[in-house]
Amino acid sequence: MTCLGTAGTTLLDTRIPPFHVKISRNHTKPVPVLIGAEFEFKSSSPALLLLPTGRRRSLGPPAEMAMDLSTSSSSAPSSLILTSGASGRISALFSLRALRSLMMLINAFFLLLLLPFRGRKRPAPSSSADKLSDVDDKQRGPVVRVPPTIVHWKSSSSAPPPVDYDVAARRALAKIRVIQDDDENSVRQFSLFATARGNETLFTQTWTPVSVNIRGIVILMHGLNEHSGRYSGFAKQLNANGFKVYGMDWIGHGGSDGLHAYVPSLDFAVADMKSYIEKVVAENPGLPCFCFGHSTGAAIILKAMLDPKVEACIDGVVLTSPAVGVQPSHPIFVVLAPVIAFLMPRYQISVANKPGMPVSRDPAALVAKYSDPLVYTGSIRVRTGYEILRITSYLQQNLSKMRVPFLVLHGTADTVTDPKASQKLYDEASSTDKTITLYDGLLHDLLFEPEREAISKHIIDWLIRRI
Template sequence: MICSSSRTIVIPREAKFQYPKIYKHSHLNVKTYVYHWKPRFQSKDFSRLIRSNFRRMAIEPLTSGASGRINALFSLRALRSFLLLLNAVVLFLVLPFRGTRRASAIGSGEKVGKEVKQESRRKGSSSSSAAVVRVPVAMLPHRSAAVVVDKEAAARRSLAIQRVVQDDDNETVREFSLFTSARGDTLFTQSWTPVSATVRGVVVLLHGLNEHSGRYSDFAKRLNANGFKVYGMDWIGHGGSDGLHAYVHSLDFAVTDMKMFLEKVLAENPELPCFCFGHSTGGAIILKAVLDPKVEAKVSGIVVTSPAVGVQPSHPIFVVLAPIISFLLPRYQVSVTNKKGLPVSRDPEALVAKYSDPLVYTGPLRVRTGYEILRITSYLQQNMNRLRVPLFVLHGMDDTVTDPQASRKLYEEAASTDKSLKLLEGLLHDLLFEPERETIMDDIIQWLNCRV
């Protein structure tokens, strides 16, 4: 048969065509072809049929069917095709920059695949009756990357838990707990509770970029000795929490998580004044959180050291390119901050301890993380005058990571009636790991004691 609307020819096997009889319908101006079948197939008759069919297609005038195909150019299906083409072009343009990352992911996937294979061999003797087919993870690059990230986060969490369990200080009870965020991520949290001192207040501690809450254990124990129970949270992508190490898709996630964690702490300590301490980017997270009137009403004061309210990128062009690159290649790493880069302490032993810690990220900054820091600093610069909680700001004047003059501006523009600023000559970024750390801790504790 021949269907004139779709030009479809269906030929039965072992068939023969006679030359078709043609009937013309005057009222439709359409020719109808009727074919009679014979038992045998003859190629010359079939060739004649094909020529006749194509001749008819060539002279047929434009009809509504063709106009429908033209209208289809503006349909949703055409739009989807265009978007797919555009996506392919973008991937083609950025492909040279993704080579290293893809190779790394696949390499990690192959490693995981070998481990799975070895596991299956070990179990093969006990379950030989059931044939199990395991697909190497390297064959699934996207899933392998997720598996590697999850495995790496689990290893970090295990180490963070181990350090809490092995801390046998007689003056402090150190405990850990796992906290689930609104997005379903598992966050590692820990607490330090004084054994002999009476608890007079609570401090919620937030670490800086690339580090974790466990680094502030000495500071937490000093607070314990002065009657303050301390809670620490590893924000997303850090320490024992979920996520790619040191990758933050949005610092608003960390702000939201901090608010939820603060609610949990307040529920456990309803009658105690609650303070917040944050270092560097952790300080910026706390500052943005307390701009929320609901959080502001529940916090008795905040202390920030070297807050990230003013950050200078490695090159001015990064400010322009950051939104674009962070969208296209969010996990791409830029060599602007690592262990061979900007100094953060004048104490050599403190530097060795930091950069030999597996829970501290020492690799290049990820583009999305850097862009998120620029974004939160820009927000704080425009909203400093909304800050009304009691505030204590400390900053080293020789800090090359965050701008000490931005801390001065924070102090001057904050609407807080109770605010203090201490700029320390010659000190660098990590104030609580400088040689003068004991004096700085005493200043913070004295400020807290005056507000309990």
Template sequence: MFCIGTSSPTRTPHHQFNNKKKSVVTEVTELRARRLVIDMDSSMKPAATFAAASSSSQPLILSSGASGRATVLFSLRALRSLLLLFNSFLLLLLFPFRRRTMEVSERSEKSERSEEEKSPSVVVRVPAAMVRREREGEVAARRGMAIRRLGTKEEEDEERRTKREFCIFSTPRGDTLFTQSWTPLAVQTKGLVVLMHGLNEHSGRYNHFAMQLNDSGFKVYAMDWIGHGGSDGLHGYVHSLDYAVDDLKAFLEKVLAENPRLPCFLFGHSTGAAIVLKAVLDPKTEARIEGVVLTSPAIRVQASHPIVEIVAPIFSLLVPKYQFDSADKKGPPVSRDPEALKVKYSDPLVFTGAIRVRTGYEILRICYHLQQNLNRVTVPFLVLHGTSDTVTDPEGTQRLHQEASSTDKSIKLYEGFLHDLLFEPERDDIARSIIDWLSSRLDVQSRA
């Protein structure tokens, strides 16, 4: 039968529902409390929270703030580690150089201290000064030798026909040049000759020729140009032949000032002849003289190889004083007289070493300049050359005679003769030809 109003069946389900409700609320409350604890722990100790969460069976929920802070901390640590690694790498690279520098400085300091302990005197630390003093000593020795030679007498000077003197001439650049003069004593002076020697030699080699000029009434002046004989400069080295040209002009002014109203001639041999020619291209110099005499002039000089002309300007700047090994250790054959060759190449005042780079380039340069300006030569001249000359080309002499604008010009070519005409076996005949030409110019002037 169906019964209504009994109490026991209705209370039991409601009680169970309440119990379940309480358990759910309790679980939710505990879960919230656990979540709050996790959030607090994760914000203060992320690593501990991560360890606890991984070991707990409950699910782990990280807030956005905690996860962001963990990412930032990770990025800073990585950046700091990279910087430390980079600095370590730089120190590893730079440390050997630093150590080597310190070792070098320590060694230099120790060596300086040891030098000071060994030698209490002043230590010169500038090599250039030492080189300069050594060069000055070498110049002084050459100059002393040139001066002593003035006191020697040759057999033909027994009658005191000549008075030979020397003079020190200072250039505007500050260089000191050795000059000398030969004055006739037996005859009256009627003219002047200023003499320029050739490359690697000196003015004293022309003593015999100067006395021959004295016998004909010519007073002779000669100058050892820079780097030669008793003059300043490294022996056999010419930094610029323009220096020699300027020095000749200044020396000529001095000679003319000491001998007013006397006609003057210039004489030049080989490279000295090239210097004379370039000097007389100046109208002021050309107007002061009556004529020039040139023997074996360096107008056309061939380089040993075509490539030399190309690289010479470069090498003359980089290594101007460098000397290439000379193929002919005894010197080039410049005379057919064996005794003359022996005397020349045994003379300490004659430079017998290999030609220096800058000197060779300067010769090529002045030759090129003269070849481009031969038509500008207007001074009266006599040029002489041996056809077998192997030092300077006789064709250059022929070009000079053909292209010069001078109305008074003469040429003499000697078949089979070599470079040093005034030291050939026929030297006296050649000297007589020169003196006759000079004397004829004086006769023309006196008649005018």
């Protein structure tokens, strides 16, 4: 007879009584046995042999497995050792394969619901890819080559992890810009800041006035998808008025660690901001310390200010277009965001970016922003969008706890963040020293609008009056 047994299958053949398996140890060479494969045995009557699934094993040495399948007509009535009943179905229901199939079904369901989600585009054929590469090189300029040796390994294991070339290239470019910035009135330097989590490094930089006495400190927090280096011009204006400026690229941005523009949790950015403030204050004892934040960076600062320990260190904050109120393009995203952020956190959703969302009325400023390799221009990642909705919801419920002096500036034509939410911040905050200015017709990036000089002067005058 021929007997076949397949892994993961439960069968019953009642035509023969139970058989017995005997192992003899009268050989010396090991015999490899692949558990879970198909086996064929010869006998005079039908029989079934099932082996459990597992890894390749060797019964050696000095054992070689010899199987003697014998039947006994005098044995007791056969007992059901192998069954095809409910027990097998229940085991299969809770098996790893069933769970994987269920997860695949759930993913497919949400992918059908959310067609705008998309991953990385597939590369074009080699000839087309070469042409596209040439075009990119012409548009972006020279490519920064980063040797693997400059990358800091984050693991103490014997085998180093793969190099994150994207982070290394971004960090190298950020460093080059600092080094090549030769200004006789300001000294620009960079440093790396280790987070309290211990597994991430953030890129930071400073602008120090050369011929002007330092009267105060300003800590810069950039907005979503950009980096602190974009505010170098504003930092030098602050230098000219006696302020030393510190800038930090928060997680996933600029020269800092993390997938570009991917924020696993804005609570990480808030915690990093608190640690950075503590460091800056310790380095500058006795000097008044202020914070400047734009858009999501302003939301990060606002949440940090709700901590009494941080509040005691800060003399005032300036917020431009703060992300206190952000509305998704469709209400369904508010419902689906937590689920999708858990299942597919890195997926990019194009419809979350409302069509026709200009951030400046200055064409040159737009070209400079979107041609900058350190500025992320892709569609927002699901987890990042969910984190923004989460922090804005938190701020909306805690605006009355804000007690730090603040200046909030917002353009009435801003389509990225809601100027009405800035008005609500002003109305509900408990700060006794608070000012709001709404610029009629201006867009989101106020410091890159044609009126930037007047806006910068407004901010600097507010800071000087509080030194």
